[in-house]
Amino acid sequence: MRTWLSTHRLFLLLLLVLIALRLPHINRPLSKHHDFNNAVILINAVSWSQAGGAANVGYTPLMNFQGNSNRVLENGPHIDANGNHVYLSFGAGWYVLPYFVFHFLQITPTPLALEILNIFIGLFTVSLLYKLLRQWLANEQQTIQAVALFALLPAPLWYMGHSYVTTGIMLPLVLCVLLLWRKAASTSNALTASFHLQLFVAIVMLMYFDWVAAFLAAGMGVWGLASKKRNNSYVGLFFTAGISAAVGIGLIFYQFAQYLSWQQVVDYWSSRSAYRTIANQDEGWLTMIRHCITHIGSGYNGIVFLLIYISIKQKSIRWLHIPNQWLSWAMIAVLIYNLVLFHWSASHEFAWMAFALVFTMWLFVHKYEWIITVSKPVFFLLVAQGLLQYFLINLPGEKGITGTAYNDQQMKAKKISASIPANATVFVNMQNPKIIEWYSQRTFNYAPTKDAAIRIADSLYLKHVFWIERMETDSMKIQALR
Structure with missing residues (x-):
């Protein structure tokens, strides 16, 4: 009981620390480090209201204000019949969520309101991660370490706080899918009709926010087929995951096609996939690989340094062996997501958020015997280095590290x-x-x-x-x- 209480106190302290670390940047003017995303979300919320409500444009994300002087004077699949710049690269979930929150609470869309919403979603993500890892890890200390390591990485600190991105707000749904996957892996008795319904809803909802749902569904489906030897009921996962992904994609397509046309949606998705996927060679392989390494090093350095430390400690790389378990399948599925959308992953450090989350979980769940060799001073050094990097990239005050004023x-x-x-x-x-x-x-x-x-x-x-x-x-x- 004493250990349980002390662990919960540590977790509550972690949540307070996460809030305190965001205070130096609270309500900072939109300026850099992908604040572009905050701007388009806020523009859309106002534009939907100017259009008489989101329903009048089929909840299709818009990147411009309404009015004759704000019409976009271009042609192409990204322009609708009324001269609006539509955004169809993902499902509309990350636009719909703040719009409804603002309307429900009768809040005017502002950068501060969006930032506070993002912070709450981030705290919920961390709380859900803590709850799940407490079930998977026998050691309470390791649970706190795992959650703290991820939550205090520079990228999660920023993108689950100031900068609102789809890969940040979708993480609770990713964790829901992983929770269901773990239930299925624990016992075939969990594969009830209720379970399949929950999985269907979770994947469809996740798809409405980000395409990572398709890759997780594919990974779960193939894992289900591979687990057929254990029990034939696992084959049902293949069909549920596949149907869920297909329905999720179909609903997004139907929503956009109702407002635009099916041909325009096809043309838009074709052009964007050609731009964002691994097929895009505008910058060249070496340049994109260098960008990815930079993003991982700057946004997720704690994980990188932890792996380097373990390698030196073990004097070998035998720990890199990936066990044939469900969480390994999930990690590989998310990695494939980043590799398929390689140009996007090379252009945005937040594209690696889901992989960092799953990889942190995998590292602590499957490599526990090596993680416990990490001393507390080393762990605190990892966290401190990440925090220093976070505040250097996002220098508190009125100016960034380059001297440019945030306003x-x-x-x-x-x-x-x-x-x-x-x-x-x-x-x-x-x-x-x-x-x-x-x-x-x-x-x-x-x-x-x-x-x-x-x-x-x-x-x-x-x-x-x-x-x-x-x-x-x-x-x-x-x-x-x-």
Whole structure:
């Protein structure tokens, strides 16, 4: 009883520490380190309200504000019939969730409101991870170590706190799928009709947030077939996982196709998969591999250093052997997800969040005999190094480590709002400056040059037109063209 109470006290202390570590960045102006995602989520929430409600656009994510001056003057599968820039790369779950939370609580969409929501989701993720690992690990101390190691990594600290990303908010659903997978692995008696229904719902819900659901479902399905020797009932996992993934993808496709058209959704998904998958060779293999190594080193360094320490301690790499157990299948499934979407994984460090979570669990569950050799000073050193890196990348205060003020884009937006009337169409020579769009509450159109902007304005008979040049610099220039 005493150990149980002390362990729970340590976990509650960890939650308080996680909150305290976010305080230096709370309500920081959107600026860097993938704050682009926060901006598009907030723009969508406002745009849906301006459109008369999310239902009027079929809950299809929009990346622009409403109104004639905010129409996107482009063509392609990413533009709907009303000149809206749609975002179909994932299911709409990560847009729908904050929209409904804001409406239910009658909260105005703001960066602070989104950040607080993200922090709560992150704390829930950590709590669920703690609950699950307490069931899997016999040692309470190792449970706290595992949870703390993951929660205090630089990437989870940032993406389950300040920066709102789909790979962060989907983690509770990933843990739900893993919980069900563990139940199935424990005994075939768990494979009841109720279990299959729960698994179906969990995979479909996860699919609505991120495509990792398809890879976990595939891993579970193949594992079920491989476990047929134990009991024929495991074959049912193959069908449940496969049907769940197919239904999840089908529902997302149906939702988007109802608002757009099936051909437009196919064209959009084809173009985005060609861009995000391993087939994209725009940057070359070596460049993408280097980016991935950088992301893993900067965002998940505690795991990397722990592996290096264990290797040195054991004086061999025998511990790299992957046991033939269900959690190993889950880890490989998520790794394949990152390898298939390799260009995306090379461009975004948050793409590795699910793998870091599953790998941490695998490391502590299957490599327990090596983990216990890690002394407390070494563990605290790993955590301290990660925290130092976290605060260097996201320096507290008004300026980042490069000297750029965090409110730089907010101030640019303020200048734009004061200089350009709301009914004017704005052209810029910068692609998707979403943070500035959010703060100025207007959508910009891209043109490579001022002459190109004039030609587009002439072809569409636009009356009020402005041109912004060098938006990314301190010498931003605003000019009226009409």
